[in-house]
Amino acid sequence: MNRIYACIDGQSNSRSVIDWSAWAAQRLAVPLEFLHVLERHPERASTQDFSGAIGLGAQEAILQNLSESDALHSKAAIEAGRQLLSSARERAASAGVAQLDGRLRHGEFVATVQELEAGAQLLILGEHYHAAQTQKVHFDHHLEEVIRATRRSVLVATRAQFAQPTHFALAFDGSSAAFKTIELISSSPLLAGLTALVVMAGSESALRARQLEEARQALQKAGFEVKTQLIAGEPNDVLPAFVNAQGADLLVMGAFGHSWLKQLIAGSTTSTLLRVSDVPVLILR
Numbered sequence: 001m002n003r004i005y006a007c008i009d010g011q012s013n014s015r016s017v018i019d020w021s022a023w024a025a026q027r028l029a030v031p032l033e034f035l036h037v038l039e040r041h042p043e044r045a046s047t048q049d050f051s052g053a054i055g056l057g058a059q060e061a062i063l064q065n066l067s068e069s070d071a072l073h074s075k076a077a078i079e080a081g082r083q084l085l086s087s088a089r090e091r092a093a094s095a096g097v098a099q100l101d102g103r104l105r106h107g108e109f110v111a112t113v114q115e116l117e118a119g120a121q122l123l124i125l126g127e128h129y130h131a132a133q134t135q136k137v138h139f140d141h142h143l144e145e146v147i148r149a150t151r152r153s154v155l156v157a158t159r160a161q162f163a164q165p166t167h168f169a170l171a172f173d174g175s176s177a178a179f180k181t182i183e184l185i186s187s188s189p190l191l192a193g194l195t196a197l198v199v200m201a202g203s204e205s206a207l208r209a210r211q212l213e214e215a216r217q218a219l220q221k222a223g224f225e226v227k228t229q230l231i232a233g234e235p236n237d238v239l240p241a242f243v244n245a246q247g248a249d250l251l252v253m254g255a256f257g258h259s260w261l262k263q264l265i266a267g268s269t270t271s272t273l274l275r276v277s278d279v280p281v282l283i284l285r
Contacts, residue, residue, distance in 0.1 A: 002031065002121065003032065004033070004120070004122045005034075005122075005123050007034075007113065007124065008085075009036065009126070014088070016126065017126040019091070019162030020157050021124045022091070022095040022097045024124065024155065025092070028190055030099075031101065032097050032099065032100055034092075035102075035112070035116070036102070036105070037106070037108075038104070039107070088102065110146055113150060120152045121152070122153050122154075123152050124154075125157070126156075151285060155283075156281045156282075165249035165250050166195060168195075168196060168249060168252050169243045170198045171251065173235075174200065174215075179218070180254060186219065193223075194224070196224045196225065197229060198212060199229050199231065199239060200230045201230075201235040201238055202232070202233075204232075208230055212228040249279070250279065250280050253281065253283050
């Protein structure tokens with residue numbers, strides 16, 4: 001667990017991923033490595049019409065044409081990947097990151113991340129879905145799978161532009177796992193110095209008031225400036241809109257600590273965490 005892996009694919013918010021990873025690498029004082037995985041997608045198969053190729057040698061001609069097309073595409077993809085990694089390293093270096101590397105891999109994206117995660121302290125990925133669009137980008141499926149499969153903390157850059165964070169919102173439910181998340185925040189330099197807003201959803205009660213106060217005191221003891229807020233309603237319904245309205249730079253959550261988070265992270269495509277938050281998300285493990 002000695003480095004950050006930033007997964008880039010050349011989509012619209014790759015720059016945001018690079019900038020978030022540069023920020024995190026300097027905060028954690030660990031090496032940064034960019035990862036670009038080349039996969040073979042069925043939708044990229046040759047579209048040439050071979051329906052008229054009949055007779056002797058037709059099969060050989062088809063296979064030859066497909067082989068040449070695949071080779072050209074592979075070479076172009078490799079070169080594009082190398083340029084992407086080179087540009088990412090240059091951008092991160094200009095932001096002040098000293099320990100930099102890039103890795104170009106062939107294979108299945110999620111399996112590659114799982115293979116490398118033993119050496120990762122943090123994974124940073126991008127997310128490209130927007131409600132106004134009619135389709136998701138393929139990478140989003142990967143993102144959802146990685147969040148479910150990995151045992152490492154994950155930061156998801158949901159916006160195309162990076163902004164230096166000054167305050168974060170912590171989704172909190174008073175559980176032992178939620179207090180464990182507070183311990184992780186307190187012991188790491190990643191969020192040190194940022195203003196914290198601890199948000200709890202539900203009806204007012206003496207128990208929730210006490211839990212929020214305990215959370216505030218724990219973070220304050222660790223040196224954070226802390227505010228707390230209890231909002232009425234179901235977390236799925238009220239938390240994202242509230243966090244967006246507060247202008248938080250980052251939404252922090254503990255993985256699988258909350259029953260509703262478990263549904264968001266491990267649930268169906270239509271109920272994932274990334275469908276309900278416009279704010280970049282840090283899932284701590």
